[in-house]
Amino acid sequence: MITLAHFVIVSAILFSIGLYAVLAKKNAILILVGIELMINAAVLNLVAFGRYDGALYGGQTFALFAIVLAAAAVAVALAIILNVYKHYKSIDPDDINELKD
Amino acid sequence: MTVHLVLFYLLAATAIGSALLIVSMKNLVRSLFLFFVTLFAVAGLYIFALADFVAITQVIVYVGGVLVLMLFAFMLSNRALLNDLQEGVRGVFALPRWQALLVATSFLAILLFVAVEIGENEPYWITEAQDNQSIIQPQDNTIHHLGINLMTRYVLPFEVVSVFLMMALMGAAHLARKEEKQS
Numbered sequence: 001m002i003t004l005a006h007f008v009i010v011s012a013i014l015f016s017i018g019l020y021a022v023l024a025k026k027n028a029i030l031i032l033v034g035i036e037l038m039i040n041a042a043v044l045n046l047v048a049f050g051r052y053d054g055a056l057y058g059g060q061t062f063a064l065f066a067i068v069l070a071a072a073a074v075a076v077a078l079a080i081i082l083n084v085y086k087h088y089k090s091i092d093p094d095d096i097n098e099l100k101d
Numbered sequence: 102m103t104v105h106l107v108l109f110y111l112l113a114a115t116a117i118g119s120a121l122l123i124v125s126m127k128n129l130v131r132s133l134f135l136f137f138v139t140l141f142a143v144a145g146l147y148i149f150a151l152a153d154f155v156a157i158t159q160v161i162v163y164v165g166g167v168l169v170l171m172l173f174a175f176m177l178s179n180r181a182l183l184n185d186l187q188e189g190v191r192g193v194f195a196l197p198r199w200q201a202l203l204v205a206t207s208f209l210a211i212l213l214f215v216a217v218e219i220g221e222n223e224p225y226w227i228t229e230a231q232d233n234q235s236i237i238q239p240q241d242n243t244i245h246h247l248g249i250n251l252m253t254r255y256v257l258p259f260e261v262v263s264v265f266l267m268m269a270l271m272g273a274a275h276l277a278r279k280e281e282k283q284s
Binding site for chain 1: 213
């Protein structure tokens with residue numbers, strides 16, 4: 001049986017990689033990929049701890065909810081990115097620096 | 102037992118290695134396709150935590166939906182990218198930005214410290230569950246239990262999520278639609 005610490009360490013590494021992608025990348029879609037990596041690390045933690053909840057299955061249920069919410073977030077974020085590209089002709093977050101039209 | 106551990110380490114190494122390649126590749130399409138590999142490896146890790154239904158949902162929702170959507174948006178939004186693909190492997194690895202690297206590694210150190218602490222002295226509810234034998238066993242029918250719990254105990258979050266999903270889809274359709282000519 002694989003212990004809890006294994007899962008927690010793997011998800012910690014994945015979360016840090018996602019954080020690095022969010023902070024360092026110059027492309028809005030790769031920043032979105034970084035956010036997805038962080039969500040996946042969190043879901044891995046939920047699932048690993050949910051193993052010890054044999055009566056209520058709380059971890060797995062909320063892992064399912066988290067996956068669904070992440071999918072909805074990606075749909076909205078990509079629509080926003082497309083609009084931003086239409087307006088600025090760029091998806092580099094450094095170029096997007098004004099609020100007004 | 103050892104086969105389990107070897108498979109687990111293999112999947113974990115695949116997930117972490119491909120995630121590292123995602124952030125270090127310069128070519129954006131390649132890193133998007135590498136994201137497929139990471140998602141599949143993480144789904145395999147879910148199975149090791151005895152969450153087979155979550156793993157299948159991960160494959161269907163992420164690989165079937167999210168990634169195709171991302172590729173679609175990417176092809177729409179970046180024309181310079183296709184030129185970059187045809188030029189070959191000029192500059193495979195991007196230099197890391199040191200500020201982001203510093204923040205990420207220090208955060209990793211904190212998380213690893215907490216993980217080691219949890220591994221040494223587990224929370225009381227986990228030891229309690231181990232004593233009561235209420236852990237999920239490999240021979241349990243998880244989909245059966247998940248379905249019953251989803252429709253009884255967790256029915257309120259379930260309905261809230263369904264309404265939220267509809268709102269998000271309507272919002273995305275509204276944002277992505279073509280603007281009409283104002284007359």
